[in-house]
Amino acid sequence: MNTLFEFTKGMKPDSTSYCPGCTHGIAHRLIMEALCERGDLGRAIGVAPIGCSIVSHNYMNVDMCESTHGRAPAIASGIKRVHPGNIVFTYQGDGDLASIGTGEIIHAAHRGEHITTFFINNAIYGMTGGQMAPTTFIGQKTTTTAEGRTEKANGKPLRMSEMIATVGGAAYVERVALNSPSGVRKAKKAVLRALDVQDRKEGFSFVEFLSTCPTNWGLDPVASIEWVNTDMIPYYPLGNFKGMEG
Amino acid sequence: MDDRRLMKGNEAFAEAAIVSGCRYYFGYPITPQNELTEYMSRELPGAGGSFVQAESELAAVSMAYGAAAAGGRVLISSSSPGIALMQEGLSFLCSVDIPLVVLNVSRGGPGVGGIQPGQADYFQATRGGGNGDYHIIVYAPASIQESIDLMGKAYDVAEHYRNPVMLLVDGMLGQMMEPVSMPSRDAYALPEDVSAMKPWAITGHDNRRERNVVKSLRLKPDELEEAVEKRGAKYAAAEQELASYEAVDIESAEVVFVAFGSTSRIVKDAIGLLRADGVRAGMIRPISLWPFPERAFEQVPASAKAVISVELSMGQLIQDVRLAVNGRFPVELIHRTGGMLLTPEEVAARTMDILEVK
Amino acid sequence: MTQKVLMAGFGGQGVMLMGELLAYAAMLEGKQVTYMPSYGPEMRGGTANCSVVISDEEISSPIVTEPAILIAMNEPSMEKFEKSIAPSGMLFINRSLIRRTPLRQDIKCFPVECNELARAILSEKIANIVMLGAVICASGIVSGESVGEVMRRKFVGKKSKFIPMNMKALTVWSDHYEDEKRQ
Structure with a gap:
């Protein structure tokens, strides 16, 4: 009998505490599957952020540490100095990475750190209860923009992949969406490429996942996926921003 | 050479x-x-x-x-x-x-x-x-x-x-x-x-051990309390084991200075100046600031007229000095701040003022 | 025996190096020594001063408020520090830049034409070494041999080519002084 599916050894066999319809679980599994397939589980070290995915170390079957809010890329930089032969990654949400941690992410890219950052963009603060993130859309209602985000008060949503692609030390930058089976397959390829770039010491690698937050968006899981397609992708276009030229 | x-x-x-x-x-x-x-x-x-x-x-x-x-x-x-x-x-x-x-x-x-x-x-x-x-x-x-x-x-x-x-x-x-x-x-x-040497370190588990997780978050209050109490026991041990100080001529001192770091060097010169004027001065120099060497103050003789905290701040060290002295002696302050330094002459002169008032 | 030296001048005149060489030489002679520079945001052109304390015993304070020896490399330094010199102390004046005569009567003054003597050897860049030579010659605070040894240790590799000029600068004032005495 052929084995059609096997649960990855990269994940602990527990159910996650993430909300129904949240795509953190998919992103976790893709990263862990990729590490597993590459034979890197034993030499991977991860940094969990502040945010919903602070608990990612409960599920990811690799050595991990927690981070202060937004500092994961600096922490990963320190880890990589001690273990330059290991695979070091951060897993961060948009409040963590695009707001309080902008300095750390830009400068990790700037130094060309041989680390990989997995960035979960769901256009909102999840763990603290649905406040506006820098990635929140114009008109999007959150607990700190009850009438919807306005450009006048809050500026326009921040596009992190585009920004990081302009930084010299960034070797690979790609945005993917966890919105469909083909989107998930493309995301997996991007994860594998990013890890490969790190392993070849080409520079900083970055994968942005357009992700869902049904709870704080006030949508059901299916409608949330639909919102990724109709609203997020037009503003946050998918594709490679650096590292696959030509 | x-x-x-x-x-x-x-x-x-x-x-x-x-x-x-x-x-x-x-x-x-x-x-x-x-x-x-x-x-x-x-x-x-x-x-x-x-x-x-x-x-x-x-x-x-x-x-x-x-x-x-x-x-x-x-x-x-x-x-x-x-x-x-x-x-x-x-x-x-x-x-x-x-x-x-x-x-x-x-x-x-x-x-x-x-x-x-x-x-x-x-x-x-x-x-x-x-x-x-x-x-x-x-x-x-x-x-x-x-x-x-x-x-x-x-x-x-x-x-x-x-x-x-x-x-x-x-x-x-x-x-x-x-x-x-x-x-x-x-x-x-x-x-x-x-x-x-450090079995807790995150080095990659190499598929040979359970993964190491370095974690600060403890959402359950009872778990957080347990972790903090455990650390508290560690700090209690540190207080017993690490408090350290240097005592300079305090056995028969009529005035005992307390000063740390570079200021303690100025005070050593001031002690020399005071001795030339017939004043028996000594010093407790905390080497560990936390834990604070409270036991050093047990050596201050009953005849001491004052314990003087000498510091380059508006009076911060003096709080630990007061706690350690616990009311047994008057506690005074000699200080400069803002980047200004004390001179031995200034410390000696202000000490004489303090002793005259006593 | 404890000797306290204060030296001051414009930033860029090599005041700090002078202090460092003196401190290093004292250490080589087995003495206790401290060197304390003033520090600030000015990299060049501001005022710079440093204190050197040399003793046979452990040194408490590295701060010099009443120097036995003051080295004034420019006029503002002399104005600022002349009054602080210890009774019967020594004042070394960079005569090339300081026209004013000292006010104190109870001290020994040594005018040194630092810049002219330095230019005659190489350039004004080594005026500080000329002054240091005058100080050690007149005060005997450390020996010329010790300072020479410091230079051999400090100026190594490509920098070793500077040693002969600096050695010459170190003795130029005393040679000059000896010549004057003979005349």
């Missing part, structure tokens, strides 16, 4: 860290400690280590956390406002029981303040500038040689207690030069297997 080396404080601190096995340094420019950062940038790569000029003090302490959690011996240094920025990381490091050595070459404050020597970071260092129930172990060397000796000790203590240790000096000690005996770089043998 003399085998001592004439070294600037900041460079000696850096070399002392290297000879103690430090191979990772993360820094950000700030006066008056830049020579240390510059020295590390020159020396660490050749010593098989790594130097990173961080984008901020916040990033520096975070990089240090990463490197220390990964098992490295790490140094970070800064001066007062930069140390203020690092408090987030120091509280966090305590919460995850990760050892680190931090050097504060302190200057006048508050805020940006000035760049001349100051001791107004006493509260920041000993009370904890960050959130939560924690302590940083703090040593205050008074000479460059003592700084070198305490640097080695700081790494051992940090790793034994799995807690950050701070060396608190000021701009005077950082900028001055003195002849020193520096151990060789072979004095500390770097561990071949970090995991054997």
Whole structure:
């Protein structure tokens, strides 16, 4: 009998505490599957952020540490100095990475750190209860923009992949969406490429996942996926921003 | 010929860290400690280590956390406002029981303040500038040689207690030069297997052990209380084991000074001046600021007329002095602040004023 | 015996190097020594001063408020520090830049044409070494041999070519002084 599916050894066999319809679980599994397939589980070290995915170390079957809010890329930089032969990654949400941690992410890219950052963009603060993130859309209602985000008060949503692609030390930058089976397959390829770039010491690698937050968006899981397609992708276009030229 | 080396404080601190096995340094420019950062940038790569000029003090302490959690011996240094920025990381490091050595070459404050020597970071260092129930172990060397000796000790203590240790000096000690005996770089043998020495370190589990997770978050209050209480027991042991001081002529003293770091050197000269005037003066010099060496005060003779805290701040050390004296003697303050230094003559004159009033 | 020296001048005149060489030489002679620079945001052109304390015993304070020897490399330094010199102390004046005569009557004054003597050897860049030579010759605080040894240790590799000029600068004032005495 052929084995059609096997649960990855990269994940602990527990159910996650993430909300129904949240795509953190998919992103976790893709990263862990990729590490597993590459034979890197034993030499991977991860940094969990502040945010919903602070608990990612409960599920990811690799050595991990927690981070202060937004500092994961600096922490990963320190880890990589001690273990330059290991695979070091951060897993961060948009409040963590695009707001309080902008300095750390830009400068990790700037130094060309041989680390990989997995960035979960769901256009909102999840763990603290649905406040506006820098990635929140114009008109999007959150607990700190009850009438919807306005450009006048809050500026326009921040596009992190585009920004990081302009930084010299960034070797690979790609945005993917966890919105469909083909989107998930493309995301997996991007994860594998990013890890490969790190392993070849080409520079900083970055994968942005357009992700869902049904709870704080006030949508059901299916409608949330639909919102990724109709609203997020037009503003946050998918594709490679650096590292696959030509 | 003399085998001592004439070294600037900041460079000696850096070399002392290297000879103690430090191979990772993360820094950000700030006066008056830049020579240390510059020295590390020159020396660490050749010593098989790594130097990173961080984008901020916040990033520096975070990089240090990463490197220390990964098992490295790490140094970070800064001066007062930069140390203020690092408090987030120091509280966090305590919460995850990760050892680190931090050097504060302190200057006048508050805020940006000035760049001349100051001791107004006493509260920041000993009370904890960050959130939560924690302590940083703090040593205050008074000479460059003592700084070198305490640097080695700081790494051992940090790793034994799995807690950050701070060396608190000021701009005077950082900028001055003195002849020193520096151990060789072979004095500390770097561990071949970090995991054997630090089984908690995140090194990659290599498919041979359960994964290591370094975690601060404890959402259940009973679990958090248990973790903090456990750390509390560690701090109680540190208070018993680490309190240290130097006592100078206190047995028959009619006035006992309390001073740490560079100020204690000024006070030593003042004691000489007072003795020439027939005043029997002595000094308790705390070497550890946390834990504070309260037991030293048991030696103050009943005949003492006053205990005087001498410090480059508006009166911070004096709070611990009052707690240690516990009402047995009048406690007075002689201070300058803002980067102004006391002179031995000034200390002696103000002591005479205090004694005349008594 | 404890000797306290204060030296001051413009940033860029090599005041700090002068202090460092003196401190290093004292260490080589087995003495206790401290060197304390003033420090500030000025890299060049501001005022710079440093204190050197040399003793047979452990040194407590590295701060010099009443120097036995003051070296004034420019006029503002002399104005600022002349009054602080210890009774019967020594004042070394860079005569090339300081026209004013000292006010104190109870001290010994040594005018040194630092810049002219330095230019005759190489350039004004070594005026500080000329002054240091005058100080050690007149005060005997350390020996010329010790300072020579410091230079051999400090100026190594490519820098070793500077040693002969600096050695010459170190003795130019005393040679000059001897010549004057003979005349």
